[in-house]
Amino acid sequence: MELMLKNKWIIFLFIAPALLIYTVVLFIPVLETIVTSFYEWNMFSVDKKFIGLNNFIMLFTRDSVFITSIKNTFLLMLMSVITQMPVAIILASILSTGVFGKKIFKTFYFVPNILSGAAIGLMWYFMYNSEFGLVNSFLKLIGLGSITRPWLGDENTVLWAIILVACWQFVGYHMILFLSAIEGIPDSVNESAIIDGAGRWRILWSITIPLIKPIIYVDAIMISTNSLKIFDLVYTLTAGQGGPNHASSVMALHMFTHAFRNYRFGYSSSSACVLLISCLIVTLLVNKIFKSESYT
Amino acid sequence: MNLNALKRKIPFNLANVIMYTVLILFAAFCIFPLLWTLVSSLKNNHEIFESPWGLPAVPQFINYWNAWVVGNIGRYFFNSAYIVTTAVIVSLIASSMAAYAIRRMIWKLSKHVMMFFLLGVMIPVHATLIPLYRLFNSADMVGSPVCLIIIYTAVSLPMSIFILGGFFKMLPRELEEAAVIDGYSVYRIFWEIIIPLSKPAIATVTIFNFIGFWNELLFALVFMSNVNYMTLPVGLTNFIGRYHTDYTGMLAAIMLSFVPSLLIYIFLHENIIKGIMSGSLKE
Numbered sequence: 347m348e349l350m351l352k353n354k355w356i357i358f359l360f361i362a363p364a365l366l367i368y369t370v371v372l373f374i375p376v377l378e379t380i381v382t383s384f385y386e387w388n389m390f391s392v393d394k395k396f397i398g399l400n401n402f403i404m405l406f407t408r409d410s411v412f413i414t415s416i417k418n419t420f421l422l423m424l425m426s427v428i429t430q431m432p433v434a435i436i437l438a439s440i441l442s443t444g445v446f447g448k449k450i451f452k453t454f455y456f457v458p459n460i461l462s463g464a465a466i467g468l469m470w471y472f473m474y475n476s477e478f479g480l481v482n483s484f485l486k487l488i489g490l491g492s493i494t495r496p497w498l499g500d501e502n503t504v505l506w507a508i509i510l511v512a513c514w515q516f517v518g519y520h521m522i523l524f525l526s527a528i529e530g531i532p533d534s535v536n537e538s539a540i541i542d543g544a545g546r547w548r549i550l551w552s553i554t555i556p557l558i559k560p561i562i563y564v565d566a567i568m569i570s571t572n573s574l575k576i577f578d579l580v581y582t583l584t585a586g587q588g589g590p591n592h593a594s595s596v597m598a599l600h601m602f603t604h605a606f607r608n609y610r611f612g613y614s615s616s617s618a619c620v621l622l623i624s625c626l627i628v629t630l631l632v633n634k635i636f637k638s639e640s641y642t
Numbered sequence: 643m644n645l646n647a648l649k650r651k652i653p654f655n656l657a658n659v660i661m662y663t664v665l666i667l668f669a670a671f672c673i674f675p676l677l678w679t680l681v682s683s684l685k686n687n688h689e690i691f692e693s694p695w696g697l698p699a700v701p702q703f704i705n706y707w708n709a710w711v712v713g714n715i716g717r718y719f720f721n722s723a724y725i726v727t728t729a730v731i732v733s734l735i736a737s738s739m740a741a742y743a744i745r746r747m748i749w750k751l752s753k754h755v756m757m758f759f760l761l762g763v764m765i766p767v768h769a770t771l772i773p774l775y776r777l778f779n780s781a782d783m784v785g786s787p788v789c790l791i792i793i794y795t796a797v798s799l800p801m802s803i804f805i806l807g808g809f810f811k812m813l814p815r816e817l818e819e820a821a822v823i824d825g826y827s828v829y830r831i832f833w834e835i836i837i838p839l840s841k842p843a844i845a846t847v848t849i850f851n852f853i854g855f856w857n858e859l860l861f862a863l864v865f866m867s868n869v870n871y872m873t874l875p876v877g878l879t880n881f882i883g884r885y886h887t888d889y890t891g892m893l894a895a896i897m898l899s900f901v902p903s904l905l906i907y908i909f910l911h912e913n914i915i916k917g918i919m920s921g922s923l924k925e
Contacts (some may be wrong), residue, residue: 371796462857
């Protein structure tokens with residue numbers, strides 16, 4: 347049997363398809379993107395010109411849309427963490443106390459997460475419609491009719507409108523993660539805390555949260571890297587334009603626009619590189635924040 | 643455990659009121675947009691403006707017909723189904739074979755190859771978009787569903803191999819030993835023993851891949867922009883920005899695109915939620 351399991355040909359045969367597809371489609375293109383970012387390359391021309399760091403310099407000094415995109419992307423990431431994680435943790439902790447209807451709530455909260463970003467974006471596009479949309483109708487209903495406005499058409503509100511939709515789409519997912527983590531805490535811990543006279547908030551803050559730190563760490567990485575990559579919602583909510591005057595453009599959209607609308611492959615590759623580097627930096631940062639705490 | 647919850651009476655105190663209010667409010671926040679879209683999709687274009695909160699006088703099912711035929715949603719549906727199903731199957735075959743080789747076969751580089759695959763989880767796929775476009779463009783394949791099938795498969799490989807590998811690792815060695823004594827070849831062991839035993843992991847991987855592929859936008863937008871071959875998400879983006887006034891038709895299109903995901907969710911939500919929860923425990 348040993349010989350059979352060590353048979354090099356069979357191993358190769360089993361590994362080959364996955365390895366080939368993965369390397370050619372994922373691994374090598376990333377390297378290519380990095381290389382291409384140092385060139386000036388129009389999609390239609392055969393020759394490309396090596397221009398070193400020029401693309402990057404242009405990105406950061408001449409391209410105001412890019413600066414806006416970076417700003418928006420990081421703002422979105424920050425706001426996603428701030429709006430999604432605490433809500434998810436609170437909901438999960440409430441659900442973990444064995445409330446009535448837990449399964450139904452769980453099911454409802456997770457529904458937005460299985461829908462496509464495109465469909466969600468289109469749906470909220472209509473919900474934000476200033477005449478018949480649900481958002482403005484709701485505001486009028488509760489007496490806040492004075493603050494109704496074209497949420498997606500106003501430079502100042504469009505990014506926040508998108509942040510709300512992202513919250514809608516993803517909180518359920520984080521909640522499920524935290525719920526499983528919280529339910530992994532043994533009952534005895536909570537019981538002794540109650541015996542010691544701790545109230546609910548105290549338990550949540552001083553016991554539950556520290557105990558689920560590993561999951562918070564994983565979730566933080568997930569939220570940050572996923573929000574850096576956000577595209578679907580922004581594209582569909584802003585009709586591919588990135589908002590009025592590009593006010594809500596994000597990095598992925600910037601790359602997409604310059605690659606497939608302006609046909610500048612070199613330039614958009616450098617945009618993609620910045621995205622890549624941002625993901626790395628953010629992951630390292632989150633690592634630093636979490637791992638710097640020593641476990642006694 | 644739940645029966646006890648039903649039997650005991652819920653004390654009517656401030657804490658409970660607050661808790662349930664929070665839960666219910668958020669549930670409403672999650673569900674209401676979907677309800678609104680559903681109800682609005684059955685109105686006609688006047689009722690949408692005149693009675694945003696009311697129910698339609700007569701449910702306009704014709705909106706759905708319009709979306710399916712005139713709005714081409716039916717065709718996009720078929721395109722998505724074809725591409726996604728094929729990609730899920732190809733991914734399943736490639737990843738299960740690779741996971742088996744890595745976890746059950748004995749060779750020196752197995753751990754390194756696993757790490758190599760896991761690196762893929764960290765790669766933002768956006769960084770591969772442009773070179774891939776060049777690659778498929780030079781082969782004149784842009785616009786062919788094969789592009790997306792290959793790309794989706796590749797993107798799903800790291801996670802799939804990880805999940806399947808984790809499952810394979812836990813299967814007892816005795817399986818292979820007994821099979822060898824009975825004269826099984828590796829191929830037979832793989833297909834007739836390992837795979838049938840791995841149904842839970844295969845189910846998880848299949849569901850997640852299906853949902854992920856079905857909902858994908860960026861690559862589909864780039865590679866399938868031909869009106870006849872678009873996938874569903876791309877088809878939906880056609881509705882924006884252009885001068886369209888059939889709002890109810892577009893709302894019906896949105897509801898239609900929700901259907902497959904919702905169906906999968908209704909029947910398989912236990913699996914989905916279990917899959918995520920077990921994934922978090924592994925971390």
